[in-house]
Amino acid sequence: MKTHQNPWGDAVVGWGALRALGDWLRAEPAPRRIFFLVDENTHEACLPLVQPEVPDGCAVEVLEVPAGEGSKEPEMALSLWEALREHGAHRDDVLIAVGGGMVTDLGGFVAATYKRGMRYAAVPTSLLAMVDASVGGKSGVNLASLKNAVGTFYRAEGVFVDPVFLETLPPREVAAGWAEMIKHAYLDGGEHWNTIGQFAEADADTVERLIQLSVAFKARLVEEDPLDRLDVRAALNAGHTVGHALEALAWADVSEEPGDGVEAESLPMQDAAQEPLLHGEAVAAGLWMESWVAEGRGLQPTADAAALRSLIRAYYARVPLPSLEAAWTVMQHDKKNRTDEVRMALLQAPGNSVVLSAVTQAECAEAWEAYAKTFV
Ligand SMILES: NC(=O)c1ccc[n+]([C@@H]2O[C@H](COP(=O)([O-])OP(=O)(O)OC[C@H]3O[C@@H](n4cnc5c(N)ncnc54)[C@H](O)[C@@H]3O)[C@@H](O)[C@H]2O)c1
Incomplete structure (x- = not known):
């Protein structure tokens, strides 16, 4: 303990x-x-x-x-x-x-x-x-x-x-929580990143160790920036620009509201039983697609991007994929943006923080297409 x-x-x-x-x-x-x-x-x-x-x-x-x-x-x-x-x-x-x-x-x-x-x-x-x-x-x-x-x-x-x-936690909820752990582990690097892939089949000691590493990582960021004012916690937004848009639009589809005008941080309040997409499932897909953008920029080394994306491919099913146009509108409302550009917290090599950067719709289109071809 x-x-x-x-x-x-x-x-x-x-x-x-x-x-x-x-x-x-x-x-x-x-x-x-x-x-x-x-x-x-x-x-x-x-x-x-x-x-x-x-x-x-x-x-x-x-x-x-x-x-x-x-x-x-x-x-x-x-x-x-x-x-x-x-x-x-x-x-x-x-x-x-x-x-x-x-x-x-x-x-x-x-x-x-x-x-x-x-x-x-x-x-x-x-x-x-x-x-x-x-x-x-x-x-x-x-x-x-x-x-x-x-x-x-x-x-x-x-x-x-x-x-x-x-x-007693339903397996879908376990996988959703694990997506945030994968993000923590990548940002932390070292042993944490090297072992996080074992979580799904881990023994009791490894499960404990991986949860400890994940809590320790988050606690370190919180300690550096307790009130979340210094951009230190921005790293935790990796995968979340795309993830929030997927989540908002999946819920919007359920409530039959038009996608346009749905803010990235805003989700219709639904009956939980419907659960079209859990937050962590959206984050896993968001990490996959944002990693495509980061690798394309030369920020994330190809081998690390491939390792992250194949871990996600192995354990997460395809999420409902809205049109890029609808998602782009939602992403323009993301809280990280200063104007109506779309900014992402892009990953670098494991153990490094993110680069907060504006991305183009063309870069996202490539990631969208790659995701759709990979998760069939
Ligand atoms: N405060 C923060 O920093 C922070 C960070 C991330 C997320 N959040 C918030 O967390 C919430 C999502 O959390 P969540 O995914 O845990 O959702 P949740 O609390 O709705 O739990 C998900 C489901 O699992 C069930 N459940 C929980 N533990 C169980 C167990 N051991 N056995 C059986 N069933 C169990 C719950 O009843 C629920 O149906 C959101 O509101 C989000 O905004 C807050």
């Missing part, structure tokens, strides 16, 4: 991290009462593993929200504030988010704002939440269709990352 420090809450990562949660709950100042925030899936699959860690004599309330991104909204935060008030919650009670990134983002936001901040800890249960959403202090809700429009940075007193939860 390892502890990775960052200003927004140290993360204890490894098999048995749940026991560290129990130790923390018994340490002074021990909370009198715990509010667990769960969705219906993590209530059933994950909370039973967490509850035995609650010390004797500590009261427990469970707040459940429906699973899916649709719960990450101001109305849900309002009903959670009201529920806390009805239970007479105090600032020194602790709210513990037990769930994926939706639950940890919503839980962090509610904890940060209720009575100007109650005690907070996170138990991430999806792979994406373990290596990404629960590390770095960002919390928030969506506003209408604008993702993460309202939120704050808030410090968790502890983040307890136990791979045990992967046993």
Whole structure:
């Protein structure tokens, strides 16, 4: 087990991290009462593993929200504030988010704002939440269709990352989280990049080690740029310009809204069961296509580009591919752009940061075509 420090809450990562949660709950100042925030899936699959860690004599309330991104909204935060008030919650009670990134983002936001901040800890249960959403202090809700429009940075007193939860996580969600890990590993380079390809078939020790490396990498960037103001975290946008556009247009198709005018950061709130495309699946395709552009520019060495793209080709199915024209319009609204040019965080050799650069529609057209021919 390892502890990775960052200003927004140290993360204890490894098999048995749940026991560290129990130790923390018994340490002074021990909370009198715990509010667990769960969705219906993590209530059933994950909370039973967490509850035995609650010390004797500590009261427990469970707040459940429906699973899916649709719960990450101001109305849900309002009903959670009201529920806390009805239970007479105090600032020194602790709210513990037990769930994926939706639950940890919503839980962090509610904890940060209720009575100007109650005690907070996170138990991430999806792979994406373990290596990404629960590390770095960002919390928030969506506003209408604008993702993460309202939120704050808030410090968790502890983040307890136990791979045990992967046993019940649906395989599609595992693959989606792994896409972000592949990105972290490439940017980190060295042993991390050399071993990330083993994740899908890894033994328990390797799974633990790869999650630790991924959390450590994200925590390092967060430490350098805690408020995400210095472009340090820009590297994390690799694959995301194309990825966000694919995601926005896949959801737009489901809701039968026209692609034009859909902002890259804006997704229609859907019934989670429809799930046309998960964020991580879009990121995997985005990494593949942006790597084509980066290699074409001479930024990413051919052998490294080939290794990254063949890893993605081996494990990810073709995503719904919108027309480049529709995607281009969405990409022009990406938050990295200064004008209506399209900027991407382009990869270099493993272990290096990205080059933030404007790309042309012709470069994207080549990547689009190559993707369509490769993923048949
Ligand atoms: N704060 C940040 O820095 C940050 C970074 C990346 C993503 N995010 C946010 O994270 C969210 C996406 O996170 P996500 O992919 O974890 O989605 P999610 O929380 O919706 O979880 C995905 C699905 O997996 C289920 N689930 C989670 N853990 C489970 C388990 N162990 N067993 C069975 N089912 C389980 C959930 O109930 C849900 O149905 C988005 O809202 C995104 O904006 C935040």
